[in-house]
Amino acid sequence: MRIFVFLFSLKSDLKKYRLYYFLLFLGIIFLGIISRKIDFIPLCFGDFLYAVMIYILTRIFLIKHKSIRSAFISLLICYSIEFFQLYQEDWIIAVRKTLFGKYILGQGFLWTDIMAYTIGISFIFITEKIILKKSSYETRFRIKQ
Template sequence: MIYSLVRIFLPFKDALVIAFLSLLICYGIEFLQLYQAEWIIELRKTIFGRYVLGQGFLWSDILAYTFGILFVFMIEKITLKYLNQKSA
């Protein structure tokens, strides 16, 4: 989802740049879960905070973000290669 959102906002950037930015955003959000100040804990108790900031840090989430973004990156590359071959 993050890859797609970044792609919407930066449609003319290279797919590798989009993948890198997406990973930075996902990793940033995940590592932010290690920060436990009172104000952010209260924000996480809201629906918005729970869905955007998450509840707790998990290494498995880092792995899932990485594989998910790599999967979408590969799908985009394959699709664009196919479409370029078809139009040529």
């Protein structure tokens, strides 16, 4: 319930963008789960979508900030989770065997995952800046604040 209060706690234009990001976030989760269930889709595509999802999530919470900040924070989160997979204690291995742990924490460190995260966040950042003309949106709201 609190997430919905948070989604609608800003001015109407920002609420609209935050709602769009939230719907995109849900869509990316759906596509990511589907990508893990279909055998002919490469696993790195799921990692790509995971990075896009993390970026969208940071945009929901950092909507008033420049998108480059969200990109750096998203990379930091993705890289941290990936490098955390090098930690192999019994308790964390047990958590990783759960559905939550499998999808959120992953199971093993791979350099290809780092590459997929970098490409995914770069892709969504560039898409947001160029195709959706995000820079004019950011300028418009930063002046009003």
